[in-house]
Amino acid sequence: MPTGWMSDVRLAFRHLVKRPAFTCVAAGTLALGIGAATALFSVVYGVLISPYPYADPDEIWAFGVSAPAGPQRLRPFRYDAFEEMARLPALGDVMATAPGSRLLTGTFAPETVPAIEVSGNAFGFLGVAPILGRVIQPSDVLPDGAPRPVAVLTFRRWQESFAGATDVLGKTLRLDDVEHEVIGVMPPRFGWWTSDGVWVPLGRTGRDRQVFPIARLRAGASAATATQQWAALVPMLSAAHSDGFPRDGARGILTNYMDITVASGPMQQALRLLFGAVVLLLLIACANVANLQLARASARGREMAVRASLGASRAHIVRQLLTESVALALLGGIAGVACAYVIIRIMVGLMPDFFVPNEARIELNALALLFCTLVSLASGILFGLMPALQTSRPDLTTTLKEEARGSSGGGREFTRGMLVVAEVAVSVILLASAAVTVRSFLALQRVDLGFDPEGVVAVGLPLSPRTYDSLESRNRFAHELIERVRALPGVDAVSIGNGGMPFGGPQSDYAIDGQPAADGQRLRVYLASEDYWRVLRVPIRRGRALTDREVTSGDSAAVINEAAAALWPPGTDPIGRQVRVDVVTRPGNATVLTRENASPQVTVVGIMANARNDGIGNDVQPAVVVPYTLVAPAQRTLAVRTSGVAAPLLNAMRAQVQQLDPLQPLARPYTFTEVVANEAAQPRFTMALFAAFGMLGLMLAMAGLYSVLAYLVSMRRREIGIRMALGAHPAQIVQDIGRTGLGLVAVGLAVGGLGSVVLLRLLASQLSAFAGGGLDPLTFTMVAALLGAAALVACIVPARRAARVQPTDAMR
Structure with missing residues (x-):
C-alpha cells in the first residue's frame, strides 16, 4: 500500500478513536444494516443458490408433460417409459427414483422409515461419495430385474439406529420382513428424498410402477434439442400408456431441476422480497450515517479549510475523508458479522422446514464473509462520498465566517434534510410492505376451511x-x-x-x-x-x-x-x-x-x-x-x-x-390444527421478518430525524437565545423546531406513499393473493399514523431542549 494511503488509514483510525461516541453510534447503525444484508445473503445462498451437494445440480433436467393449452405438470412415469427416456440421443445419463416407505422391525422397535428406491446409476449421477462403504450400483439389480436386498443409510439413520458405529457395514435391517444388508453410509448433508431413511435398489420388475426420472444432457447437446426429442417421444408414450397423459395432444417439456425445488415457489418469492427489504434497510442506515458524517464535517470545517490553505488538494481531502468512511464501515461490518449470526439463528428458527430443501445449509461461510466485506466497502463509499465532497470545499474565508455566525451552511442543512426525507420515504415503503404482509396473514387466518380442525387427531398406520x-x-x-x-x-x-x-x-x-x-x-x-x-x-x-x-x-x-x-x-x-x-x-x-x-x-x-x-x-x-x-x-x-x-x-x-x-407400529400422531397452522408457516415467516425490518427501518429513520433536529438546535442556539431575549415564547420555539421536523416527515411520507403504491402494484402477485397486493387507504392511514407518532416523539426532545435555552447563556 502506498505511503500516502497508509498515512490516510492511520489518520482515519486516529480520528475514530478520538470520538468513541460518534464511532459507536455510526458503526452500530451500520452493523444493523450490514448484518441483516449478510444474514439474508447467507439464507439466499443456502436455500436458492447452493441448496444441494450434488455435482452440477443446475445441469439436471426433469421431465414434464402438459396439454396444448394447459400448464406443465411434473409427474411420475411408468418404468418402461423411463427406459425409453434413457435412450434419447441428447441425454447422457438418466436416473429414476421411486419414493416410498417400509416397515422396520427385527431388532429395532417397529417404525415406518422412508425407503427410497433408486436406479443403479443414481449415486454416480448425483456425484456424492459415501463416508462409509459403497453406494448402490447397477450390479445391485440382478439379471432377472430383481433388486438385491441391500441398503444405504442416511447419516441420521446411521446415528439413530446404529449409534454411529463404524462397523455398521454388513449388518442388517429388516424392512417389510426382508433382511437388507447395510452397504454404505452417506454424508450428513446428502438427503435425496429423505434425511432419516434408507436407499434401496430399484428393480426392473413391475414395468407399470411409477418412477420419477431426471436426466443430464450428453456433452455438446443443448436443452432445446433434448426437449424436441422428449416432445417427439411423448405422443408415442401417450398412445401406448394413456393413463397420466393429456388425451388431446400431450406436449413434452424439460425443466431445470433448480426450478422445481421446494424453495422455488413461495419461499423463493419471500426471500427475494426480503432481500429487497434488507437493501432498503441498508440504504436507511447509510443515509443515517451520512447525516452523522455531515454533522461531524460541519464541526471539522475549520480543520479542512486550514489543511486546504496549507496546500492539501481537494482530491487528497476527499480521499482522506473517504478513507475514514470506509474504515468506519469496516468496523460496522465486523460488528455486522455478529449481528448476522444472531439474525440467521432467528431466521432459521422461524423458517418452515418443509419450504427449505432438507440438504440446505444456512451458515456464515466464506462467501457470506466476502459479501459482508464488499457491502461494507460499498456502504462506506456510499455514505461517505457526499459529506467528503461538501467538506472538501477549500474556501477558508467562507468557512470561518460561517463558524463565526454559528451557521451550519445552507447547503449542508438542505442535504441533511433531504437525507431525512429519503430515510422516511424508504421507511414508508418498508412499513407499507410489512402492513400488506400482515394483512395477508390475517386474511389467511380468516379463510373458511369448510371443515372443523378442532378436536381431531390423526395417526398413520403403515401395514x-x-x-x-x-x-x-x-x-x-x-x-x-x-x-x-x-x-x-x-x-x-x-x-x-x-x-x-x-x-x-x-x-x-x-x-x-x-x-x-x-x-x-x-x-x-x-x-x-x-x-x-x-x-x-x-x-x-x-x-x-x-x-x-x-x-x-x-x-x-x-x-x-x-x-x-x-x-x-x-x-x-x-x-x-x-x-x-x-x-x-x-x-x-x-x-x-x-x-x-x-x-x-x-x-x-x-x-x-x-x-x-x-x-x-x-x-x-x-x-x-x-x-x-x-x-x-x-x-x-x-x-x-x-x-x-x-x-x-x-x-x-x-x-x-x-x-x-x-x-404393528403407529406413525407420529398429529392434530388437524397443527396441519392448518403449518399451512400458514411460510406467510408467518414472511410477515414476521417484513414487520421486523419495517420497524427497524422506522427506528433508524426517526434516529436520523432526531439527529438532524438536535444538530439544528445546537447550531441555532445563539439565534434561539436572541429570539427569546426579544420576547419569543418557548411554545413558539417548540412549534418552530417541530414544524421543521414534521415538514421533513410529511415530504418523506408523500414520496414514500407514492413509491409504495407503485412498488406494491408491481409485486402484487408475489406479496399476497389474499390481500390483493395493493396498498389500500386504511393500511396507508395506519402506516402514516405510526410514522407520525414516531416522528412526533423524535421531534419532542430537540424541541423542548430548544425551548429551555437560556438567553444569557446563549449570548455569552
Whole structure:
C-alpha cells in the first residue's frame, strides 16, 4: 500500500478513536444494516443458490408433460417409459427414483422409515461419495430385474439406529420382513428424498410402477434439442400408456431441476422480497450515517479549510475523508458479522422446514464473509462520498465566517434534510410492505376451511405388505381397529383413509359418464369410511353420505364435492350418475391392492360442501370420496374426533393396535390444527421478518430525524437565545423546531406513499393473493399514523431542549 494511503488509514483510525461516541453510534447503525444484508445473503445462498451437494445440480433436467393449452405438470412415469427416456440421443445419463416407505422391525422397535428406491446409476449421477462403504450400483439389480436386498443409510439413520458405529457395514435391517444388508453410509448433508431413511435398489420388475426420472444432457447437446426429442417421444408414450397423459395432444417439456425445488415457489418469492427489504434497510442506515458524517464535517470545517490553505488538494481531502468512511464501515461490518449470526439463528428458527430443501445449509461461510466485506466497502463509499465532497470545499474565508455566525451552511442543512426525507420515504415503503404482509396473514387466518380442525387427531398406520398381503386382510384389520377405537371413551367419530384428511390425497384421471374424457384436470380421490363427514364436520348438501353397508361390502358408491359437481354440464344432476375413477383399478403402485375384476365406474350418491383440500391458500379441487374397502394401500391414516384431551386417547389407540397386532407400529400422531397452522408457516415467516425490518427501518429513520433536529438546535442556539431575549415564547420555539421536523416527515411520507403504491402494484402477485397486493387507504392511514407518532416523539426532545435555552447563556 502506498505511503500516502497508509498515512490516510492511520489518520482515519486516529480520528475514530478520538470520538468513541460518534464511532459507536455510526458503526452500530451500520452493523444493523450490514448484518441483516449478510444474514439474508447467507439464507439466499443456502436455500436458492447452493441448496444441494450434488455435482452440477443446475445441469439436471426433469421431465414434464402438459396439454396444448394447459400448464406443465411434473409427474411420475411408468418404468418402461423411463427406459425409453434413457435412450434419447441428447441425454447422457438418466436416473429414476421411486419414493416410498417400509416397515422396520427385527431388532429395532417397529417404525415406518422412508425407503427410497433408486436406479443403479443414481449415486454416480448425483456425484456424492459415501463416508462409509459403497453406494448402490447397477450390479445391485440382478439379471432377472430383481433388486438385491441391500441398503444405504442416511447419516441420521446411521446415528439413530446404529449409534454411529463404524462397523455398521454388513449388518442388517429388516424392512417389510426382508433382511437388507447395510452397504454404505452417506454424508450428513446428502438427503435425496429423505434425511432419516434408507436407499434401496430399484428393480426392473413391475414395468407399470411409477418412477420419477431426471436426466443430464450428453456433452455438446443443448436443452432445446433434448426437449424436441422428449416432445417427439411423448405422443408415442401417450398412445401406448394413456393413463397420466393429456388425451388431446400431450406436449413434452424439460425443466431445470433448480426450478422445481421446494424453495422455488413461495419461499423463493419471500426471500427475494426480503432481500429487497434488507437493501432498503441498508440504504436507511447509510443515509443515517451520512447525516452523522455531515454533522461531524460541519464541526471539522475549520480543520479542512486550514489543511486546504496549507496546500492539501481537494482530491487528497476527499480521499482522506473517504478513507475514514470506509474504515468506519469496516468496523460496522465486523460488528455486522455478529449481528448476522444472531439474525440467521432467528431466521432459521422461524423458517418452515418443509419450504427449505432438507440438504440446505444456512451458515456464515466464506462467501457470506466476502459479501459482508464488499457491502461494507460499498456502504462506506456510499455514505461517505457526499459529506467528503461538501467538506472538501477549500474556501477558508467562507468557512470561518460561517463558524463565526454559528451557521451550519445552507447547503449542508438542505442535504441533511433531504437525507431525512429519503430515510422516511424508504421507511414508508418498508412499513407499507410489512402492513400488506400482515394483512395477508390475517386474511389467511380468516379463510373458511369448510371443515372443523378442532378436536381431531390423526395417526398413520403403515401395514407390512408381506404380513397384510391381500385386500381382505388389510380391510379386516382396518374394520376391527375402527370398531375398537370407536368404543373408546371420549371418541365422537372415527374414519380411516389414504390421506385427504384434511389436505392432499392421491389424484386420478377421470371421465364423466356420457362426456368425453377430461383433459388437463384430475380428481382428488379419498378412500374413507362412513364417519368421514362426522370427523371433518363437512355437511352433505344433497343426496346422502356413504352407508356402513356400502363401505363394508365395498360398493362402487361415491360422494363428490361441489367443485366436482360443477364438472357436469349445467342443469345436469350428478346424483345417480357415474364417473370413471381410474385409480380404483389402476393405482400405479405395486403395494396398493385392488379388487379383482373391479370396475372403475362409481355412482354418485351425494354431494358434500366444498372444503379446502389443497392447502388453505389454494382453491378447492374437485374431489370424490369412495369406500376405503375398494382400494387397500399399505399406508393408511386413522383420524379421530374427540371431545377430550388427545394424549390419553392416543395411548388407548396404541393399546388397541397392539392387541390386534403386537408388531404393528403407529406413525407420529398429529392434530388437524397443527396441519392448518403449518399451512400458514411460510406467510408467518414472511410477515414476521417484513414487520421486523419495517420497524427497524422506522427506528433508524426517526434516529436520523432526531439527529438532524438536535444538530439544528445546537447550531441555532445563539439565534434561539436572541429570539427569546426579544420576547419569543418557548411554545413558539417548540412549534418552530417541530414544524421543521414534521415538514421533513410529511415530504418523506408523500414520496414514500407514492413509491409504495407503485412498488406494491408491481409485486402484487408475489406479496399476497389474499390481500390483493395493493396498498389500500386504511393500511396507508395506519402506516402514516405510526410514522407520525414516531416522528412526533423524535421531534419532542430537540424541541423542548430548544425551548429551555437560556438567553444569557446563549449570548455569552
